[in-house]
Amino acid sequence: MNLKYADRLQNLSGNAIREIFKLLASPEIISLAGGNPAPETFPCAEVARITTKLMEEQGSSVLQYGATEGWMPLRQEIVRWLPGVGIHTDVDHVLTTTGSQQGLDLVCKAMVNPGDIVLVENPTFLGALHTMKTYQAQFRPVETDEDGLIPQALEQALKDGKPKFLYIIPTFQNPSGRTLTLERRKAIARIAAEHELLVVEDDPYRDLRYAGEALPSIASFDEAGYVLYLASFSKLISPGLRVGAAIGAPELMQKMTIGKQGADVHTSNLSQAIVAEFLKEGLLVPHIAELCNDYRVKMEAMLSAISENFPAQVKVTHPEGGLFVWATLPPYIDTTALLKKATEHNVAFVPGAGFHCDGTGTNTFRLNFSMPSVANIKKAIAILGEVISDVL
Ligand SMILES: Cc1ncc(COP(=O)(O)O)c(C=O)c1O
Incomplete structure (x- = not known):
């Protein structure tokens, strides 16, 4: 060929x-x-039961096209679930995504022109690097240590020209397993507001904690709207359902929604409705x-x-x-x-x-x-x- x-x-x-x-x-x-x-x-048993119930009670809407922003009952359940990560918000700040991988794709689609700089931890999730590369981003690594990304190194990295965003996995990082300390979470939210820097906080592992105390998200310290929080139900319920969510400023959500219209129109209603019911019935905890x-x-x-x-x-x-x-x-x-x-x-x-x-x-x-x-x-x-x- x-x-x-x-x-x-x-x-x-x-x-x-x-x-x-x-x-x-x-x-x-x-x-x-x-x-x-x-x-x-x-x-499996709960998902089978919920699916039958959904078909019996709401089959005609679940099997229909849906809104790009997401299945409303799921967006509402996510709003109820988010205070657990320190985020108090409303549905206008929530976009359901086809896995958090799509959240990454959509934020790149909304923000990155070829050659734009993205700040990353080094090492970081290779699926994120892959997505950013497809948008032809240039990477600027920010120094990390045992406690995660070093805020002073972030400030230093910002001196060499403004990046489009910082991508960070603060909790049980993939691949390093490291967790960003509380003080550093606060510092990063402060730096983001001061420098008007978008922080993409990818947090799919937060609830998988086997020791120690849970920490609030970086987004919970964000008053200026510069943190985009990516959540995922892949590791908490099932990756095959492909359900995640992006939570951020409505302006950014609208841009990402436009991007999603041209990608998959909306995340599977059936998958979203299953996750919504799982949350509503109190099964997740x-x-x-x-x-x-x-x-x-x-x-x-x-x-x-x-x-x-x-x-x-x-x-x-x-x-x-x-x-x-x-x-x-x-x-x-x-x-x-x-x-x-x-x-x-x-x-x-x-x-x-x-x-x-x-x-x-x-x-x-x-x-x-x-x-x-x-x-x-x-x-x-x-x-x-x-x-x-x-x-x-
Ligand atoms: C840090 C991180 N972000 C995002 C993803 C993508 O997850 P999903 O698209 O299944 O939500 C993964 C998957 O392993 C991950 O480790």
Whole structure:
């Protein structure tokens, strides 16, 4: 074929995780690579019952086209749910999205012209980097430490020309598992207001907390309307439903709504209505408690297996929630080559380079603990410990 593809795809290869999935075809492989919720936690019976009820009572509206802004009962339930993250708002500030990935896409569509600068944590979620690249954004990494993004580094980064927004995952960050401290959350909201900087706060893991105290969102400290909060029900109910929400200033919501009209018109009414009913019936809180009980055991199993099996030169994060542990090896180790060796021993992880916007991080990798069983976590970490020891 002789097709001239758009410039926006020129520097994009396939998503690194999707490439790794090809390596995982063998059933013997224990994958610590994905970021999927454990399928045994899916509330299949409740979703089946709710779907039947919806068809019986509201089938003619659920199966019809709907509003781009979202299914009104869901937007209302989200407004009721948001005070839990410190956000007190109304439906005009809420746009339902097809997963929070679409929230990312729509904010880029609304804000980013080719060559515009976006501030990012380094490492950050590779799906977000992928979306921003399709809008031809340029990345400016902002320094982070164990407590997340450093506000002074953000102020410094703002001196080199104004970026379109800061993209940040403040809680149990993907991939690092790190959580931004309370003081830094306040500082970032203050800097955003002072510099009229849009902050895109992507917070899909917030409720998956297995230790420590919950923290208010950055958005909860935002009085000037400069924080766009992205929520997702993927990790809390089911990713297959594809339901998330963007919460922000009505002006920005309107721009994103225009963008969504040209994308999918609206998120599936059926999916939105299922999530709305799940929330309305009060099922989410007990379901999250069950998820946390399951994932807490898995996270602890992974962290103690790591301390027993990994050589001391490997530094790992100790998250209090989320789905990931992040490892940093000595700089001379290339984790893409290490992955090849690990898969020969039937263990997979995600090399860290793809989470970095600047070609660094080749000595890092991400481990997921939600999908594998506790027994497989222990087995895989023991194997990985040996594979790493061999290359050090
Ligand atoms: C930080 C972050 N943001 C957004 C997403 C996208 O999630 P979804 O589109 O399923 O809501 C993910 C998925 O893994 C993620 O880790």
